Amino acid sequence: MKHDLIVIGAGPAGMAAAATAGELGLKVVVLDEQARAGGQIYRNVGIAGPRVRTLLGSDYEAGGALLKRFEQAAVDVRNGALVWDIARDGTVSMLRAGRAEQLRADHVLLASGAMERPSPIPGWTLPGVMNAGAAQIALKSGPSIPDGKIVLAGTGPLLLLVACQLLAAGAQLKALVETAPRENRLAALRALPAALRAPKPLLKGLRMLATLRRAGVPWYKHATELAVVGDERAREFRFLHEDRHVVVPADVVLLHHGVIPNPQLTRLLRLEHRWSDAQLAWQPVRDAWGASSLDRVWLAGDGAGIDGARAAEATGTLAALGIAHALGRIDQGTRDARANPWQRQLLRERAVRPFLEALYRPPHWVGSPADDALVCRCEEVTAGRIREMARMGCAGPNQTKFFSRCGMGPCQGRLCGTTVTQILAEARDESPQRIGAYRVRAPIKPIPLDALAGMHVESQEVLNSGDFSE
Numbered sequence: 439m440k441h442d443l444i445v446i447g448a449g450p451a452g453m454a455a456a457a458t459a460g461e462l463g464l465k466v467v468v469l470d471e472q473a474r475a476g477g478q479i480y481r482n483v484g485i486a487g488p489r490v491r492t493l494l495g496s497d498y499e500a501g502g503a504l505l506k507r508f509e510q511a512a513v514d515v516r517n518g519a520l521v522w523d524i525a526r527d528g529t530v531s532m533l534r535a536g537r538a539e540q541l542r543a544d545h546v547l548l549a550s551g552a553m554e555r556p557s558p559i560p561g562w563t564l565p566g567v568m569n570a571g572a573a574q575i576a577l578k579s580g581p582s583i584p585d586g587k588i589v590l591a592g593t594g595p596l597l598l599l600v601a602c603q604l605l606a607a608g609a610q611l612k613a614l615v616e617t618a619p620r621e622n623r624l625a626a627l628r629a630l631p632a633a634l635r636a637p638k639p640l641l642k643g644l645r646m647l648a649t650l651r652r653a654g655v656p657w658y659k660h661a662t663e664l665a666v667v668g669d670e671r672a673r674e675f676r677f678l679h680e681d682r683h684v685v686v687p688a689d690v691v692l693l694h695h696g697v698i699p700n701p702q703l704t705r706l707l708r709l710e711h712r713w714s715d716a717q718l719a720w721q722p723v724r725d726a727w728g729a730s731s732l733d734r735v736w737l738a739g740d741g742a743g744i745d746g747a748r749a750a751e752a753t754g755t756l757a758a759l760g761i762a763h764a765l766g767r768i769d770q771g772t773r774d775a776r777a778n779p780w781q782r783q784l785l786r787e788r789a790v791r792p793f794l795e796a797l798y799r800p801p802h803w804v805g806s807p808a809d810d811a812l813v814c815r816c817e818e819v820t821a822g823r824i825r826e827m828a829r830m831g832c833a834g835p836n837q838t839k840f841f842s843r844c845g846m847g848p849c850q851g852r853l854c855g856t857t858v859t860q861i862l863a864e865a866r867d868e869s870p871q872r873i874g875a876y877r878v879r880a881p882i883k884p885i886p887l888d889a890l891a892g893m894h895v896e897s898q899e900v901l902n903s904g905d906f907s908e
Contacts, residue, residue: 816847
């Protein structure tokens with residue numbers, strides 16, 4: 439069967455794109471690694487009970503309407519599909535139910551979402567230390583909460599949201615430790631007038647702050663020198679606050695320093711990327727309709743730049759309209775007319791981003807950790823070792839990988855890549871854009887050899903395409 443569009447990812451961007459494309463008569467296949475559509479933000483929204491919906495709030499529940507529209511669309515949804523390669527001709531390789539498969543479409547939309555920024559502090563690899571998003575996933579899946587004394591540390595709106603949700607679920611939240619530098623406030627004030635044009639996120643933030651103050655959780659701001667201490671697992675969380683060393687007993691430490699685009703698929707396709715100084719992360723280049731630097735490959739959602747769930751829905755819809763126009767299914771007038779309300783929604787959602795990015799900008803040490811901090815968890819490479827590679831003349835992450843094995847583990851630098859770029863840029867006094875990023879190769883995730891040997895190819899045309907990623 440010939441497909442018009444393959445959508446990779448079934449979060450808000452992927453669901454909106456697939457539903458829109460299906461409504462316009464395109465033959466669409468949606469591939470998502472999870473068992474159900476929704477992405478991380480709307481995980482399990484279709485089956486969540488009243489308690490979970492109450493805990494997670496109205497923003498989570500709002501995803502139900504988008505999910506319903508997606509489920510009613512005439513699209514082929516394949517859950518549990520792990521995409522491990524994409525060729526530049528539109529051939530997608532995946533692993534599903536233990537079997538490797540390939541399929542091909544005229545256009546491919548990447549809606550693979552975001553990931554949490556790594557927080558390389560001493561002790562961050564100990565059992566009991568997780569990203570804050572992991573605790574939220576547990577809430578959406580259960581609800582279940584981490585057992586024992588919990589410390590939340592880092593910066594970002596999600597940190598505050600998870601703190602409120604854990605409190606509502608009855609968790610033992612012993613401390614909230616914010617690391618945003620004091621100078622962030624002045625930078626954020628300059629962006630406040632624009633943010634006030636769309637005040638809903640600001641009002642939500644004020645409500646969260648009020649909830650946390652009423653709860654009486656010990657709250658430390660502008661903390662530095664974070665460390666998790668323990669023998670076989672986390673036992674204490676230590677930090678410096680107002681020139682005073684603080685120790686908090688902790689069984690679970692939840693770290694969070696914002697979210698960044700997940701770069702694996704866009705890097706695999708060698709798409710053009712630019713370093714964002716505002717988001718301190720790589721962003722694949724796209725136009726107003728989501729078209730990437732590679733013909734017939736499109737981008738939508740937080741995987742192309744962090745804007746939030748409602749903005750992701752808008753960019754997914756706009757990308758679908760752009761694809762339908764490129765295929766000749768709608769004319770330019772129809773495309774532009776249908777796009778207009780979504781473009782307005784996107785502008786509203788983006789109005790608050792400069793304020794949030796300034797207020798919750800991670801401290802310098804997150805991208806430039808101490809020499810003894812473990813940066814590459816897979817190969818146990820420290821920040822000091824990476825700086826040593828820079829002094830030896832390594833000009834970028836790929837040379838550093840060759841000499842130190844940093845980024846050579848099963849995640850292919852997904853977790854350490856952004857930090858490595860920042861460390862090398864500082865050590866060599868060059869811009870992150872000039873330093874570059876890891877070169878990603880297929881398979882982007884481990885797959886069993888027996889599945890590869892028995893790979894099912896959907897058509898002979900795919901088998902003969904001969905245009906696989908390097």
